[in-house]
Amino acid sequence: MEVMDLERDIATQSIDTPTxxxxxxxxxxRRYLPLLxxxxxxxxxxxxxxxxxxxPRIQRxxxxxxxxxxxxxxFLDRHLPKGKQKLGASGNGxxxxxxxxxxxxxxxxxxxxxxxxxxxxxLNPHAVGSQEIIYQPLVIGGPREGGNGLARDPIYRGDSxxxxxxxxxxxxxxxxxxxxxxxxxxxxxxxxxxxxxGIQSVGFDSSFPLxxxxxxxPSTECNDLRWPLLAVSVIFTSILSIFTISPAIFFGSIFPAxxxxxxxxxxxxxxxSYYSIISVIIGRFLPAAFAxxxxxxxxxxxxxxxxxxxxxxxxxxxxxxxxxxxxNYTFDFIPIQRLTPHDxxxxxxxxVALSIIAVILILIAFGQVWYLRLEGRLPKLLxxxxxxxITLAFFIAIxxxxxxxxxxxxxxxxLPGTAIQTRxxxxxxxxxxxxxxxxxxxxxxxxxxxxPAALLGDGQYNSVLPVVVLTxxxxxxxxxxxxxxxxxFDGLSVLVNDVERFRGYRSDGLDxxxxxxxxxxxxxxxxxxxxxxxxxxxDYTKAGVWDSDGNWTHMEAGPSMEFYEHAF
Numbered sequence: 001m002e003v004m005d006l007e008r009d010i011a012t013q014s015i016d017t018p019t020x021x022x023x024x025x026x027x028x029x030r031r032y033l034p035l036l037x038x039x040x041x042x043x044x045x046x047x048x049x050x051x052x053x054x055x056p057r058i059q060r061x062x063x064x065x066x067x068x069x070x071x072x073x074x075f076l077d078r079h080l081p082k083g084k085q086k087l088g089a090s091g092n093g094x095x096x097x098x099x100x101x102x103x104x105x106x107x108x109x110x111x112x113x114x115x116x117x118x119x120x121x122x123l124n125p126h127a128v129g130s131q132e133i134i135y136q137p138l139v140i141g142g143p144r145e146g147g148n149g150l151a152r153d154p155i156y157r158g159d160s161x162x163x164x165x166x167x168x169x170x171x172x173x174x175x176x177x178x179x180x181x182x183x184x185x186x187x188x189x190x191x192x193x194x195x196x197x198g199i200q201s202v203g204f205d206s207s208f209p210l211x212x213x214x215x216x217x218p219s220t221e222c223n224d225l226r227w228p229l230l231a232v233s234v235i236f237t238s239i240l241s242i243f244t245i246s247p248a249i250f251f252g253s254i255f256p257a258x259x260x261x262x263x264x265x266x267x268x269x270x271x272x273s274y275y276s277i278i279s280v281i282i283g284r285f286l287p288a289a290f291a292x293x294x295x296x297x298x299x300x301x302x303x304x305x306x307x308x309x310x311x312x313x314x315x316x317x318x319x320x321x322x323x324x325x326x327x328n329y330t331f332d333f334i335p336i337q338r339l340t341p342h343d344x345x346x347x348x349x350x351x352v353a354l355s356i357i358a359v360i361l362i363l364i365a366f367g368q369v370w371y372l373r374l375e376g377r378l379p380k381l382l383x384x385x386x387x388x389x390i391t392l393a394f395f396i397a398i399x400x401x402x403x404x405x406x407x408x409x410x411x412x413x414x415l416p417g418t419a420i421q422t423r424x425x426x427x428x429x430x431x432x433x434x435x436x437x438x439x440x441x442x443x444x445x446x447x448x449x450x451x452p453a454a455l456l457g458d459g460q461y462n463s464v465l466p467v468v469v470l471t472x473x474x475x476x477x478x479x480x481x482x483x484x485x486x487x488x489f490d491g492l493s494v495l496v497n498d499v500e501r502f503r504g505y506r507s508d509g510l511d512x513x514x515x516x517x518x519x520x521x522x523x524x525x526x527x528x529x530x531x532x533x534x535x536x537x538x539d540y541t542k543a544g545v546w547d548s549d550g551n552w553t554h555m556e557a558g559p560s561m562e563f564y565e566h567a568f
Contacts, residue, residue, distance in 0.1 A: 049373065056376030094210075096500055101158070101210060105186030108215065112179040113163035113172050115224040116329065118198055120161060123337050127560040128202050128498065129526040130543040135347065137164035139201040141191030141211070155188050156201075158210025159498070168199040171214045177224025181215040189523055206497050206523045226265050233261045234322060241314040247304035248296070254318065255292045258325050258434070259285060263441035267328045281441060288440045295415060295433065302419040303429060316426035324434020327407070328442075339405045340455055361414075367424060368417045375420060384416055401449040408439025409448055463538035465559060466492055466529040471512060475550035476519075481512040482529070491532035495540060496525060503532060515546075522548045528560055 094101035118137065125132045128140055140157035142165075154169040162182065163172065172178030174197070188211040193203030237254055244250045263269070263281035271277050307313055323330045334357075335349040344350045372378045395403045405413075411432040418429035464486060471479040482492060485506055494502035494513050504510040515525065524547045530540035539559035546552050 050378050050382070051376065053374060053376070056374065094499070096503055105184050107184045108181055110179060110181050111162060111166070113166055113177045113224070115173075115175055115177040115226060116332075117161075117163035117167050117172070117177070118174045119328075119332055120164060123343075125560070127528065127540070127543065129204050129206065130545055131202060132560060133202055137161050137168075137199050139164050139168050139199055140204050141165075141188075142168055142194040142196060142201045144192050153213075155185065155191065155211050155213050157188075157191050157204060157208045158184075158212060159208075160201075160212075162212075164199060165201075165212075166214060168194075168196050168201055169214050170197055174198065176227070183213050183215055185211050185213055187211065204497075206525055207521075208497055209499060229261070229265045230326075233257065233265075237318055237322075238314055241318045242310045245308060245310070247301050247307075250304065250313075251292070251296050251300050254321065255433070255437070256285070256289075258321060259288060259437050259441050262325050262438055266326055267438060267442045269442060269444075280444075284440055284444050287445060288437075291412075291436070291440075295412075295436070299415045299419045299429065300433075303421050303425060305421075307421060312423065313426060316423060317430040320427045320430025321434040321437075322430075324411075324431040325437045327435060327438045338455075339410075340402070342455065364424075364428065365417070368420070368428075371420050371422055371425070372417070377420075381416060388413060395449055398449065400451070402452055402455050404446075404448060404450050404455060406439055406443070406446050406448070408436045408443075408445070411436040411439065462559065464489075464531065465539060465541050466531055468529050468541070468544075468555075470552055470554070473546065473550055473552040475517070475548075477514055477516045478525075478546050478550075478552065479512055479514040480527070480529075484511075485531065489531035489533050489538065493530050493532050493537050493540075495528040495530075498526070498528075505532070524548055528555070 120137060121135050122133055122138050123135070125134050126138060138159070138161045140160045141155050143153040154165075156165045156169075163177075166172045166178070166180055167174055171180040187207055187209045189205075189207035191204040191208070191211075192201070194201050237257055240253050240257075241250060244253070260281065263284070264277065268277050269280050271280065304313070304317075334353050335347055336353050336357075337343055337347060337350075339354075344354060369378060372381055392403065395401075415429065415432050415436075418425045418432065467483045469481050469483075471481050473479075480494075485492065490507075491503060491505040493500055496502075496515060501515070502513045504513070515527075517525070524545055526543040526545055528540040528543050531538045541555045542558060542560045544553060544555040
């Protein structure tokens with residue numbers, strides 16, 4: 001009928017307005033008729049499919065064994081009343097000669113480490129002498145071969161990760177954590193590389209001004225309490241879930257309970273004071289509670305309204321929420337630290353893992369699209385995600401800033417697609433709410449737009465490197481000079497054995513640096529040079545080596561790492 005109507009219109013036009021080209025026009029129109037009709041049929045079918053069936057088929061979970069699953073709240077209705085650290089810092093982080101990290105020796109203090117210290121790793125290239133390490137715990141030194149005395153033998157360089165070093169030394173347990181006492185032992189040299197308790201330490205064959213060892217205490221006196229407290233929290237939230245049928249009471253109780261568990265117990269912010277942690281978590285909870293209200297109103301309530309499958313809700317939604325909230329354990333095996341092009345290129349296995357995750361998300365999306373179509377909600381959701389896509393494209397186009405999808409942002413983007421009452425959606429929504437909780441409680445509302453420098457963290461800037469000339473090299477001293485400082489830099493910093501030993505500015509009129517070897521010392525020294533702008537240092541060169549015989553090995557091309565002032 002459509003083809004006949006179009007032919008009739010064309011015929012009428014050709015009769016009413018005869019022209020010399022009427023026959024050619026009629027022939028051309030008829031030639032495209034099948035294509036036009038096909039496009040119309042396909043577009044009509046697509047729109048009809050997206051709009052879903054009439055009337056919409058609202059998805060509802062018919063619980064398994066309903067009498068058993070409704071028993072808890074039926075019991076309540078019947079029987080209860082009614083009624084509505086590092087010791088030092090890298091590079092110049094400790095200031096000139098390391099003075100900001102004193103004392104170096106004759107001091108002890110207690111420490112307490114959580115579980116899973118083995119998982120804390122260096123995420124950007126980190127220089128140790130002439131070596132560079134990445135994606136491993138920063139532990140330099142350890143027990144020497146044949147040593148057996150805990151308090152005497154394991155000596156670690158002062159910028160080692162304290163808890164990872166304690167695990168390497170056997171003072172604490174990776175599964176339970178523990179506590180101990182650190183003894184600062186001043187300058188030491190020849191730190192060995194050893195493999196102990198699952199950690200490979202880094203060797204360093206020169207001296208360092210700050211070193212430490214451990215004084216042992218019984219590990220049973222101070223274990224990490226996060227696992228016993230996790231059991232308490234899981235039991236509490238499970239009982240609450242089983243006995244609660246109201247979505248508002250369920251979500252309004254579960255969200256703060258898991259939020260404060262993550263922020264105070266399982267994955268707290270990296271702060272040294274418990275009072276500071278409590279202050280930070282309370283500050284983060286207030287805006288998170290507003291976001292939680294929006295999540296409840298548009299995602300959780302549509303899914304849980306009318307649901308009486310108490311055990312299925314507890315296993316799927318609450319279990320998924322705990323999986324997402326404990327992402328520092330449950331998803332720690334995935335080799336992706338941050339969703340940035342730099343990290344994906346740098347970390348081994350990250351691109352493969354991201355590809356697998358993308359395939360899984362696409363398969364999940366197909367299932368969610370089908371059920372959303374049945375409910376007649378697919379057009380509005382597609383419009384929402386189109387708006388999301390346009391917004392993200394706008395953010396990407398902003399010059400000077402980089403888009404970073406934090407996992408709390410990823411959760412917010414995906415949650416609208418879970419607002420249907422199906423068993424898979426219960427699991428998906430629980431995981432995403434848990435991811436949101438973990439992201440905010442641990443890291444806060446970090447910006448979705450960040451500067452390239454902020455994304456680098458302690459990575460390399462790829463800035464200009466100093467051109468250094470060896471003036472003289474003897475067995476007892478070595479002297480360097482450099483060309484005039486380029487703009488915008490106004491100074492030069494020298495690291496000797498990974499400690500800043502010289503910082504000179506253009507106004508000082510200094511253009512050379514001399515280092516003296518102590519008498520009767522037979523150790524190599526490692527030198528790195530970097531420009532300074534104000535109080536901030538740029539990239540440092542790779543390490544040049546002055547060996548014990550007075551020979552100089554020049555630095556290889558390229559930067560080693562960028563140093564920031566931060567506690568370890």
